[in-house]
Amino acid sequence: MITFLELLVNGISIGAVYALIALGFVVIFKATDVVNFAHASLLLAGGYVVARLHAAIGFWPALLAGIAVAAVLGALVEFLVIRRSKAATHGVLAIVTIGVDIVLTTELTRRIGAEVLAMGDPWGSRVVHLGPVPVAETRLVALVTAALLIAVFLLAFKFTGWGVAMRATAEDPETAALMGVRLGRVSLSAWAVAGALAAVAALFLCVFPTPGLDRGASFAALKAFPAAILGGLDSTTGALVGGLVVGVTEALMTGYQNDLTFLGRGIGDVAPFLVMIAILLLRPAGLFGTKELARV
Amino acid sequence: MTRASGATPESGAAPESGATPESGATPTYQPGGMPPLEVRDVTVRFAGLTALDGVSFTVEPGTVHALIGPNGAGKSTCFNVLSGVYRATSGSVRLGGAELTALRPHEVAALGVARTFQNIALSPRLPVRDNLLLGRHRLTRAGFVAAGLRLPRARREERAHEARIAEIAAFVGLGDLLGTPVGLLPYGVRKRVELARALAMEPRLLLLDEPVAGMNSGERVEMAELIVSVRESLGISILLVEHDMGMVMRLADRVTVLDFGRRIADGPPAEVQNDPKVVGAYLGTEEGL
Amino acid sequence: MSRHLIRAGVLAAFVVVPFYLEGFWLQAGLFAMSAAVGAIGLNLLTGATGQLSMGHAFFLAVGAYAYVYFAAEPTGSLGGLGLPTPLAAVLAVVLSGAAGGLFSPIAGRLKGAYLGIATLALIFLGQHLLFNAGPVTGGFNGRAVPPLELFGFVFSDAPELVVMDVPFGALERLWFLGGAVLLAAALFARGVLRGRPGRAMNTIRDHEIAAGVMGVPVARYRAGVFVLSSMYGGLAGVLLALVFQRTVPDYFGMLLSLDYLAMIVIGGLGSVGGAVIGAVFVSLLPQLLTRYGDALPLVAAPGSGDGVSPAEAARLLYGAAVVAVVLFLPGGLLGLLHSLRRRLPGLRLPLSANPTPSPETRS
Numbered sequence: 001m002i003t004f005l006e007l008l009v010n011g012i013s014i015g016a017v018y019a020l021i022a023l024g025f026v027v028i029f030k031a032t033d034v035v036n037f038a039h040a041s042l043l044l045a046g047g048y049v050v051a052r053l054h055a056a057i058g059f060w061p062a063l064l065a066g067i068a069v070a071a072v073l074g075a076l077v078e079f080l081v082i083r084r085s086k087a088a089t090h091g092v093l094a095i096v097t098i099g100v101d102i103v104l105t106t107e108l109t110r111r112i113g114a115e116v117l118a119m120g121d122p123w124g125s126r127v128v129h130l131g132p133v134p135v136a137e138t139r140l141v142a143l144v145t146a147a148l149l150i151a152v153f154l155l156a157f158k159f160t161g162w163g164v165a166m167r168a169t170a171e172d173p174e175t176a177a178l179m180g181v182r183l184g185r186v187s188l189s190a191w192a193v194a195g196a197l198a199a200v201a202a203l204f205l206c207v208f209p210t211p212g213l214d215r216g217a218s219f220a221a222l223k224a225f226p227a228a229i230l231g232g233l234d235s236t237t238g239a240l241v242g243g244l245v246v247g248v249t250e251a252l253m254t255g256y257q258n259d260l261t262f263l264g265r266g267i268g269d270v271a272p273f274l275v276m277i278a279i280l281l282l283r284p285a286g287l288f289g290t291k292e293l294a295r296v
Numbered sequence: 297m298t299r300a301s302g303a304t305p306e307s308g309a310a311p312e313s314g315a316t317p318e319s320g321a322t323p324t325y326q327p328g329g330m331p332p333l334e335v336r337d338v339t340v341r342f343a344g345l346t347a348l349d350g351v352s353f354t355v356e357p358g359t360v361h362a363l364i365g366p367n368g369a370g371k372s373t374c375f376n377v378l379s380g381v382y383r384a385t386s387g388s389v390r391l392g393g394a395e396l397t398a399l400r401p402h403e404v405a406a407l408g409v410a411r412t413f414q415n416i417a418l419s420p421r422l423p424v425r426d427n428l429l430l431g432r433h434r435l436t437r438a439g440f441v442a443a444g445l446r447l448p449r450a451r452r453e454e455r456a457h458e459a460r461i462a463e464i465a466a467f468v469g470l471g472d473l474l475g476t477p478v479g480l481l482p483y484g485v486r487k488r489v490e491l492a493r494a495l496a497m498e499p500r501l502l503l504l505d506e507p508v509a510g511m512n513s514g515e516r517v518e519m520a521e522l523i524v525s526v527r528e529s530l531g532i533s534i535l536l537v538e539h540d541m542g543m544v545m546r547l548a549d550r551v552t553v554l555d556f557g558r559r560i561a562d563g564p565p566a567e568v569q570n571d572p573k574v575v576g577a578y579l580g581t582e583e584g585l
Numbered sequence: 586m587s588r589h590l591i592r593a594g595v596l597a598a599f600v601v602v603p604f605y606l607e608g609f610w611l612q613a614g615l616f617a618m619s620a621a622v623g624a625i626g627l628n629l630l631t632g633a634t635g636q637l638s639m640g641h642a643f644f645l646a647v648g649a650y651a652y653v654y655f656a657a658e659p660t661g662s663l664g665g666l667g668l669p670t671p672l673a674a675v676l677a678v679v680l681s682g683a684a685g686g687l688f689s690p691i692a693g694r695l696k697g698a699y700l701g702i703a704t705l706a707l708i709f710l711g712q713h714l715l716f717n718a719g720p721v722t723g724g725f726n727g728r729a730v731p732p733l734e735l736f737g738f739v740f741s742d743a744p745e746l747v748v749m750d751v752p753f754g755a756l757e758r759l760w761f762l763g764g765a766v767l768l769a770a771a772l773f774a775r776g777v778l779r780g781r782p783g784r785a786m787n788t789i790r791d792h793e794i795a796a797g798v799m800g801v802p803v804a805r806y807r808a809g810v811f812v813l814s815s816m817y818g819g820l821a822g823v824l825l826a827l828v829f830q831r832t833v834p835d836y837f838g839m840l841l842s843l844d845y846l847a848m849i850v851i852g853g854l855g856s857v858g859g860a861v862i863g864a865v866f867v868s869l870l871p872q873l874l875t876r877y878g879d880a881l882p883l884v885a886a887p888g889s890g891d892g893v894s895p896a897e898a899a900r901l902l903y904g905a906a907v908v909a910v911v912l913f914l915p916g917g918l919l920g921l922l923h924s925l926r927r928r929l930p931g932l933r934l935p936l937s938a939n940p941t942p943s944p945e946t947r948s
Binding site for chain 3: 028035037081084085089090091092093094095096098099100101102103109110119138184222225226228233265266267269270273274277280281284
């Protein structure tokens with residue numbers, strides 16, 4: 001039972017991190033209709049900057065720098081690539097982000113090489129006890145941070161002018177433009193915010209109990225894709241639920257791996273994708289996604 | 297041009313192995329009798345919004361029936377229900393013995409219902425010929441295997457249907473444009489390609505969604521003449537959504553008027569034109585008559 | 586008439602190649618042929634029908650491993666059916682199609698980029714199975730591939746064969762097999778694209794609703810194209826296994842799927858010629874950089890540890906090429922060749938023109 005609770009808490013906290021990534025992914029999709037396959041590479045870039053800089057300038061400045069770099073990188077992708085290929089269909093835009101992903105991931109994994117980079121975070125490997133349940137401090141910080149960021153984000157999405165512009169654009173870009181929404185700014189900011197969220201997520205994916213940032217980190221980030229789509233690509237609620245579903249599934253399957261040997265080793269990495277397939281079979285638009293209504 | 301039941305495929309649809317997406321599951325089209333289209337109490341709601349509210353009308357065989365109303369009256373929604381794109385929340389649409397509301401778009405098409413789109417929905421990179429041949433989809437059989445291996449029957453089928461496409465193109469006035477990619481054609485001509493593609497389906501019922509929208513007056517007259525000759529030479533029933541009132545009054549045998557999803561009038565054009573409710577609906581929205 | 590001359594010339598060049606080129610280039614060429622077969626399949630799905638797939642590598646794996654399992658004699662811990670190798674190859678392609686068919690409830694209902702994300706599952710599932718289903722796949726170590734034997738002719742180095750003073754080993758023999766397979770795969774795909782299915786596929790890409798209203802059963806078609814593209818992937822996998830003579834699980838990962846997407850974008854979406862050109866470009870680029878990397882600044886020798894390795898340089902180049910093509914060269918390299926040919930009427934390139942090069946513009 002205690003194992004179960006421990007796994008559950010870990011799953012929820014890592015799920016909250018996946019939700020951060022998925023949230024950025026959904027925001028880009030809502031604002032620009034682009035499925036951003038370069039998302040994992042934005043995350044890797046943010047994490048890489050933190051890992052490289054913390055020794056020189058300290059952890060907190062390094063974290064800020066990582067967030068800034070990922071945000072600027074996201075904005076650059078929007079400004080230099082997405083905006084210039086207006087004529088392309090959404091499918092082709094998704095492919096262009098794959099091109100961006102190939103370039104960024106290749107260069108970053110080349111720089112990382114075979115190293116495992118420490119993130120220099122202040123929490124180290126301390127473990128706290130919630131009642132009888134031992135939990136890594138990093139996991140608690142991740143959970144609290146992710147919850148805070150998500151809350152701030154959702155409030156901003158609901159109540160600020162930026163959020164209204166964003167939602168109006170998602171609803172109907174042409175009308176939004178006529179009402180004075182600057183589509184360019186909306187999509188630029190969406191990409192920047194998504195990059196920033198991904199950088200925060202990168203930190204928590206690479207701290208204890210993970211040994212550090214290595215070239216496989218972008219693989220971990222890929223689990224945010226099933227999180228986003230099983231929740232529904234156009235739903236922020238869906239991103240949260242999807243993130244939690246993926247995190248908990250992964251934690252439980254990995255934790256009980258030894259009882260599930262008939263499924264093979266490493267089932268924890270595959271399970272989120274299998275859950276995604278199962279959900280898509282029942283609901284092709286995801287749990288909270290709106291069924292696209294054709295306008296003809 | 298005569299009604300071409302002879303243009304159906306000569307090859308008898310031999311069953312195919314492999315990745316053929318066709319099966320005989322859908323109801324098929326029997327040429328010949330032209331049943332009325334009966335729309336009864338059709339209601340469509342999206343997320344609390346009622347787009348159509350208990351709408352009924354009947355399109356008699358071989359007539360031109362116009363569906364008019366101010367913007368947002370539910371005309372497009374109605375078309376989408378009739379062609380299987382939207383599901384009706386309640387109500388029924390019958391064509392002959394078939395209930396259309398339960399069918400998916402391709403199954404509706406199989407019953408001989410063709411439509412055009414208000415915003416042109418052609419493949420811009422494909423030449424006119426291929427866009428029109430798409431209209432022959434339900435009348436042809438070649439699947440992946442037959443087309444991939446270029447089996448004789450697939451080639452025969454292609455030739456036969458290209459001949460029919462050439463006739464239809466000539467009828468619509470596109471005879472010398474068959475090889476031109478649609479994207480290079482001017483707007484008014486693309487509208488005619490839309491009509492020709494629908495005719496290529498050899499339909500019993502033709503749904504035209506604003507066939508002259510965005511056209512200049514010369515093009516409008518041509519299109520109107522074309523619609524008249526479609527009805528006269530092919531005997532197809534036509535349901536027409538159009539904003540050009542002059543054209544509606546000239547062409548239509550009967551008019552149904554929608555406003556805010558409700559039917560507010562139904563009758564011969566002259567009668568509907570003078571209906572105070574219709575006049576009110578149009579004046580209220582500043583929609584030009 | 587000149588068309589026939591060009592075809593004859595290309596054929597002659599193809600036949601002459603194994604007599605002059607060394608093994609390194611023959612192998613590179615064979616990889617390119619296998620990639621071309623796979624890319625044609627992916628272009629049917631992604632380019633012509635608008636359905637994104639990140640799972641193409643999975644179907645290559647199914648083809649490659651199924652061939653090995655069907656053809657190999659069981660030994661020790663490794664299973665095998667010991668079927669005649671041509672039958673094993675055919676069954677491997679059929680099995681790839683069946684695997685695609687199993688995915689059809691998803692492939693038929695999801696569209697475009699949505700399907701792209703869903704197909705990521707295939708990559709992870711595939712890797713999991715390859716590493717865990719040891720008796721079939723050989724796990725981490727992979728398996729040796731039995732050579733193909735067609736009517737008593739073995740596609741391997743033994744028995745020795747010398748043709749016109751040139752020793753004909755496995756690569757030389759496979760060269761002709763690969764060429765024949767690629768030609769057949771290309772002609773079949775071209776027939777599909779130019780015929781009734783191709784029109785339906787293009788319309789699903791350009792305007793899904795119009796396709797349905799015109800009588801195309803959209804979901805069934807999407808599933809059907811997915812199956813077809815899986816079979817192409819499986820065929821490419823069989824060919825790859827025969828050339829490489831060993832299957833290794835790592836190879837069939839996400840990067841391979843991305844490579845295939847890069848191929849069809851760079852070459853030209855939606856056409857057979859585009860897939861072939863893109864496949865040649867993406868698979869030969871690393872080999873060229875490996876061979877002639879010394880002459881280039883920035884590219885380090887393989888294994889030297891610092892600087893950009895040829896494989897990385899190639900990935901950087903074609904990743905950037907994907908972006909550049911979408912931005913500046915809609916229609917890809919094939920489109921570029923077509924416009925060159927239009928501008929230089931004297932220059933006639935032996936490329937198959939396809940009526941629908943790419944979907945990049947939409948009115």
